[in-house]
Amino acid sequence: MPDVDLATIADVRKYLSDTPFASHTISALAGGSANFTYRIHLKNPFQGKETFVFKYAAPYVAASGGKMALSVERQKFEVEALRLFRKMHADDDVITVPAVYLFDEEAHVMILDDCGTDARTLKQLVIDEALPQIVAEEIGAAIGRFLGRIHAWNKNVSFDMGIFSNNEVGKMISALVTYGRLISTLSGRDNIAALADPGLDIPEGKLAVISKLAETRSFEISNTAEVFTHGDFWPGNIMVSLRRESEGGTLRLEKLCVLDWELAKAGLRGLDIGQFCAEMRLLQRFYPSRQEEASMIMRSFLLAYRGSGPDEALARVAIAHIGAHLVAWTPRVHWGDKEDTRKTVVEGVELLVGGAEGTLAWLKGSLVGNLM
Structure with a gap:
């Protein structure tokens, strides 16, 4: 449709x-910040439903006001991922993904x-x-089982990684927004207010370790086809519906x-x-x-994901990625005051x-120790 600005x-x-x-x-x-997303209330129900979500992928990041280009190809990966889910995933009455009713490429x-x-x-819940x-x-366990099943798809003889092996935009973004910004964040080169006056003064030895890890992980993101991964798996991308069994009754997960799923790709489980x-x-x-609730969710998530047994290599990638996320994102997204941001x-x-x-003992006692 010409002359339409969605x-x-x-x-x-x-x-x-x-x-x-x-x-x-x-x-x-x-x-979300990448797309223009709307809830639409239909004049007439469609397949018995009155509301849907309309998602428009502009050729730029929506939140940038048109200043940051972003390939519209990202939407194709999301559609294919959602369709793949319908093919590969067993019915689950607790956790699912949205069905696609229209895709206008x-x-x-x-x-x-x-x-x-x-x-x-x-996150908001x-x-x-x-x-x-x-x-x-229950929330943590359901999410852990879900992610474990997704990551195990490659073991199914009917699974075909297909276009996800070639999601170069997804690989580039995943590497850039974490590992590509670690040293510039810590060195002060990015001029982030929360980390300045004074600077963090990270010892050179630790910066060298982080620099080497960032280089290694960036290479792995670009070249590893370990398993199918979501690519942007965080609590802001997981919607939760709860119910009460009766007025003032017990709260349950519905x-x-x-x-x-725009960053879905062949990648590293630990990310x-x-x-x-x-x-x-x-x-x-x-x-x-909310420390107790967050701890319970994370513990049950890791225990439910663990599945086949201890995995040191996986745990090392996961714990390092927690660190990369805390460094790259905490000072760029407002969470709290300057002191707490710096400590994080x-x-x-x-x-x-x-x-x-x-050491192995350190890893077992870490945030992802339940993977061990």
């Missing part, structure tokens, strides 16, 4: 007007299941309320929905594990009243060095 609600309504998804109400959804539009108007991201222990454990655990660690540090980055340094050089 970054605006008015033109989204125009785009939908002659489709089964014509809508009377369209509202922008918060949370020319307009770069997807229409997906709405995970629920009452659903919240796992942990911030918002004190979860019963049984719910926190459904989990895993979103945003998915590490990213999830890093964000849970940030919740522990910056929301101390310093913790990230220690996890990076420990992942590279730590």
Whole structure:
């Protein structure tokens, strides 16, 4: 459709007007930064459903206002990943992914299941309320089993990695936003306010270890075809729906929905594990009243994922990636005050060095010790 700007609600309504998804109400959804995402309320139900999610991939990062280019090819990987899930994944009444109802490759539009108007991201849920222990454990275990199954797809004779081996944009982004920024963050070259006046003064020996690890991991991200990975596996991409059994009754987990598969690719299992655990660690540090819930979720996640047994190499990649995430992201996303941000980055340094050089005993006592 010519002369339509799908970054605006008015033109989204125009785009939908002659489709089964014509809508009377369209509202922008918060949370993501790469795409323009809306909840659409249909004039007439489609397949018994009244709301869907409309996702438009512009040729730039949505949050940048057009200043940062980003390949629209990313959407093709997401669609293929969601379709692959439907083919490979056994039915699960607790955790799933949104079904794709429309993919307009020319307009770069997807229409997906709405995970629920009452659903919240796992990150926001942990911030918002004190979860019963049984719910926190159930959430973590469900996510761990889910990720374990995803990472084991390559063992199935019917599995074909297909286009995911060639998601070069996904590989580039995964390497750049963590390992590509470690030394420039720690050295002060990136001029991040929270890490300046004074600088962190990280010892040269530790910087050398981190520099070598960053080079190694960046190479592995670009060249490893270990397994199928999500690529952006964090609590902000996992929607949670809860229910109460009765008025004032027990809170239960109803459904989990895993979103945003644009970075799905052949990659390293430890990066998915590490990213999830890093964000849970940030919740522990910056929301101390939620430390117990975050710890329960992370513990049950790792125990459920572990599956076939201890894996030292996997644990080292995961713990180092937690460190990389704490260093690269904490000072760039507002979590708390300057002092706490600096302490968290310093913790990230220690996890990076420990992942590279730590003893087996250190690894067993680390945040990912349950993988051991």
